[in-house]
Amino acid sequence: MTSLIKTVCISVLCWIMSGPALAQINSDSLITIIEGLDSDAAKAAKFDSILAPLSETRIPGAEPLFQKNMELLRQLGDRQKEVKLAVSYSMYMIETFEPEKGKSIIEPYFEEVEEIDDLLLKGDVYYAYGHAFEDLRENTRAYDLIQKALDYYEMVGDSSKAHYADVANALGRIAFTIGKYPESSLALAKSKDIFIYNKDSAGVVGVFQDLTILFSQIGLYDEAEDYWNQREAYFTEPPSNENVAIGLINLGRNLILQEKWDQAQNNYHRALGLGPFEARFGFLNLYAYNGLIEALYFGDKGDSIPYYFNLLDQEFESVNRSVTYEFLFKQSRFLNNLISRNYVAAERDGLDLYKNALESSDGAEIMMHARFLSELYRRWGKSEKALEYENLFLIKKDSIQEVNKTNALLLYQTQYETQEKENEIFRLQKESELLNTKISRDRLFKALLGAGLILLLLGAMLIYSRIKQAELIKMQNLRTEISSDLHDEVGSLLSGINMQTQMIDVVPDNKRRDFLQDISQNTQRAVSTMRDLVWSIDSRRDRVEDLKDKIAETCHLLLEPAEFTFDINFSNPGGSTPLNPKLKKEIYLISKEAINNIVRHSKGDHVLIDLSMDSNRLKLLIRDNGHPAVNSVPSTGMGLENMQLRASQINGKLKTGMQEHGFTVELDCPIS
Numbered sequence: 001m002t003s004l005i006k007t008v009c010i011s012v013l014c015w016i017m018s019g020p021a022l023a024q025i026n027s028d029s030l031i032t033i034i035e036g037l038d039s040d041a042a043k044a045a046k047f048d049s050i051l052a053p054l055s056e057t058r059i060p061g062a063e064p065l066f067q068k069n070m071e072l073l074r075q076l077g078d079r080q081k082e083v084k085l086a087v088s089y090s091m092y093m094i095e096t097f098e099p100e101k102g103k104s105i106i107e108p109y110f111e112e113v114e115e116i117d118d119l120l121l122k123g124d125v126y127y128a129y130g131h132a133f134e135d136l137r138e139n140t141r142a143y144d145l146i147q148k149a150l151d152y153y154e155m156v157g158d159s160s161k162a163h164y165a166d167v168a169n170a171l172g173r174i175a176f177t178i179g180k181y182p183e184s185s186l187a188l189a190k191s192k193d194i195f196i197y198n199k200d201s202a203g204v205v206g207v208f209q210d211l212t213i214l215f216s217q218i219g220l221y222d223e224a225e226d227y228w229n230q231r232e233a234y235f236t237e238p239p240s241n242e243n244v245a246i247g248l249i250n251l252g253r254n255l256i257l258q259e260k261w262d263q264a265q266n267n268y269h270r271a272l273g274l275g276p277f278e279a280r281f282g283f284l285n286l287y288a289y290n291g292l293i294e295a296l297y298f299g300d301k302g303d304s305i306p307y308y309f310n311l312l313d314q315e316f317e318s319v320n321r322s323v324t325y326e327f328l329f330k331q332s333r334f335l336n337n338l339i340s341r342n343y344v345a346a347e348r349d350g351l352d353l354y355k356n357a358l359e360s361s362d363g364a365e366i367m368m369h370a371r372f373l374s375e376l377y378r379r380w381g382k383s384e385k386a387l388e389y390e391n392l393f394l395i396k397k398d399s400i401q402e403v404n405k406t407n408a409l410l411l412y413q414t415q416y417e418t419q420e421k422e423n424e425i426f427r428l429q430k431e432s433e434l435l436n437t438k439i440s441r442d443r444l445f446k447a448l449l450g451a452g453l454i455l456l457l458l459g460a461m462l463i464y465s466r467i468k469q470a471e472l473i474k475m476q477n478l479r480t481e482i483s484s485d486l487h488d489e490v491g492s493l494l495s496g497i498n499m500q501t502q503m504i505d506v507v508p509d510n511k512r513r514d515f516l517q518d519i520s521q522n523t524q525r526a527v528s529t530m531r532d533l534v535w536s537i538d539s540r541r542d543r544v545e546d547l548k549d550k551i552a553e554t555c556h557l558l559l560e561p562a563e564f565t566f567d568i569n570f571s572n573p574g575g576s577t578p579l580n581p582k583l584k585k586e587i588y589l590i591s592k593e594a595i596n597n598i599v600r601h602s603k604g605d606h607v608l609i610d611l612s613m614d615s616n617r618l619k620l621l622i623r624d625n626g627h628p629a630v631n632s633v634p635s636t637g638m639g640l641e642n643m644q645l646r647a648s649q650i651n652g653k654l655k656t657g658m659q660e661h662g663f664t665v666e667l668d669c670p671i672s
Contacts, residue, residue: 027064034068044072044081051088059279060096083109083121090128097322099135106132120161123152127167134170135324139178139360146171150187165194165203169210176214178361184214201234205243208234209250216254217364224254241274242281248274249284252291261299268292283325285315290328293335302339309336327353327365334372343380350376367396532592536585544577544618545570547584548611551591555609558592562599564607564624571612577671579618586646587620587667590654594622594665597639602626604662613671620667623659 030050037043047069054062066089073082086109093102106128116122130145150171153164172187188207195203208231215224228247235243252267271288289312293305309332316329330349337346350373357365370393377386535541535550548570555566579587591609598607604626612619640656643665647654652669 027061030065031068040072040076054092087124087128094131094135097319097324099132099324103132119152119156123149124163127163134174137360139174143174143178146174159194159197165191169207173210176217179363181218201236204234205231212250216257221254221258242277245271245274245284249287256295261295264295265292282318286325286328290332293332297335305336305339338376346376367393370396536581542578544579547587550588554592554595558595558599559607564605566607569610583650586650590643590646590667593639593643598624616671618669618671622665623662625662
């Protein structure tokens with residue numbers, strides 16, 4: 001009977017904890033009840049059931065529960081559960097405004113992370129450790145750790161796993177903070193795909209919020225506002241006051257970047273009017289007061305700043321003066337001291353903020369705090385220092401704007417490619433839903449037949465289901481391969497472009513034109529590669545005839561500028577014969593590699609391309625008219641190795657070499 005009473009008490013406490021009004025967990029009561037259970041294993045299981053939903057909340061008071069559970073698991077010797085709990089414990093401390101403590105909890109397990117066999121658990125440890133560095137505003141370190149976490153999740157490749165989308169989202173968020181805008185766009189697009197796949201509307205809402213911030217950072221303000229408006233479609237019920245306030249605060253920052261001070265003030269006042277907020281959203285007041293103080297100062301309404309700074313100081317106390325939000329407090333204190341002519345104190349905060357921005361590689365904050373210091377020294381009468389920081393502000397502003405010209409192109413291209421993938425995923429999901437509906441109807445009909453007929457039909461249906469499943473797996477593998485190609489081939493190009501754009505300020509003027517030309521060429525290569533990959537999975541372009549047209553297009557693009565003439569022959573009927581995406585992709589890339597080799601190495605001036613069908617086989621011949629004595633195509637180059645590898649992947653035979661009429665590439669492969 002006593003055991004039953006304990007179980008009921010625990011259940012009631014857990015139910016109370018799940019309520020929205022909970023402000024503090026009574027750990028002592030829970031520990032007393034759980035300690036009365038019969039075995040350590042039962043105690044650990046009960047702790048787990050209570051702590052599982054708490055790891056990523058801001059409900060205070062649960063730390064003693066985590067500590068007790070850690071002790072129990074160490075006694076039981078269950079290392080894997082101990083590591084999982086350490087991840088949850090660390091995340092809880094980070095979310096309750098103690099990232100330094102969260103870091104210290106997970107650090108010992110991170111030091112031994114290579115000894116963990118479970119890839120997902122490895123990813124979780126990297127994620128928790130990286131999240132701590134993010135909240136401590138050590139963004140470069142956080143970026144490397146979160147990228148490693150995402151690598152482990154992608155090795156597993158299961159979109160249904162917890163934290164997969166969160167890790168991609170965190171990577172995108174940190175990337176735009178340190179100015180890696182294309183990488184941020186790719187990571188946020190991946191996160192959105194996974195959230196949509198898992199039907200996690202709250203996750204999609206969060207991604208749109210981060211996309212809003214990303215596009216504001218690079219000056220695409222209209223697009224940023226459009227992303228914010230798209231969030232509304234994913235709310236399963238009317239948004240809470242907290243969600244509306246988050247929107248007003250983000251759009252307020254958008255308006256500040258455009259120097260629309262009065263409109264920004266209005267947004268922040270409206271956000272504050274939606275309070276009081278739930279305890280876990282207490283940080284919203286900090287962001288609202290901070291933005292309002294900045295808008296008041298630069299909008300020439302500084303007299304109100306001391307009043308609002310006093311309110312912000314009280315809110316900062318309510319989050320334990322967390323290091324995560326200390327920068328907001330210091331920014332506002334800087335402007336309060338500035339308006340009060342306390343220049344020495346303002347200088348101390350201003351230089352500290354500028355130094356931290358440099359250490360965290362946050363381009364937007366470097367620009368903002370350089371402007372703060374320029375404003376300080378102007379009011380203080382120190383004109384030389386004011387001019388120094390004004391120049392730093394303008395240089396950083398010009399640098400960001402210059403980089404953003406390239407980033408805008410890449411982000412728009414990423415949007416296009418992401419939309420193409422979303423459309424393909426949506427189509428496959430619809431096909432799967434229709435297939436499931438059809439199977440359900442068939443089962444209902446077959447249930448009315450005799451027992452013997454039912455067994456026969458069920459057997460046939462099982463075969464049919466496996467065929468369909470194999471087709472879906474085949475398509476999933478193709479999407480995985482395309483994703484890998486995008487990561488390997490395009491990712492390196494984007495990283496190179498990003499590095500080049502960051503270096504543009506140090507390039508001498510006499511070399512800048514060539515440097516920009518190189519960036520342009522790399523951008524064109526990235527766009528061309530993405531278009532080739534999209535074409536390979538386009539179901540509207542799956543015939544042999546379409547392959548011939550694509551090869552012809554490539555000839556026009558590559559051979560004509562190199563002053564080659566060319567003929568393309570299409571022998572035998574069967575142009576409407578469909579090709580599977582893998583076959584189509586590899587044949588096209590073999591032809592493109594061969595044409596590239598001709599442009600680079602051949603001394604001839606004419607190319608013959610023959611595409612023919614014979615029964616169920618497709619044959620491709622590419623030959624130039626270069627003379628053996630001067631033709632410099634190597635017989636063992638990496639290009640030829642790549643072509644041989646692609647041919648083997650489609651069960652084809654590839655022959656290359658110098659013949660009487662020039663260098664020849666011959667491919668023979670089955671169509672089915």
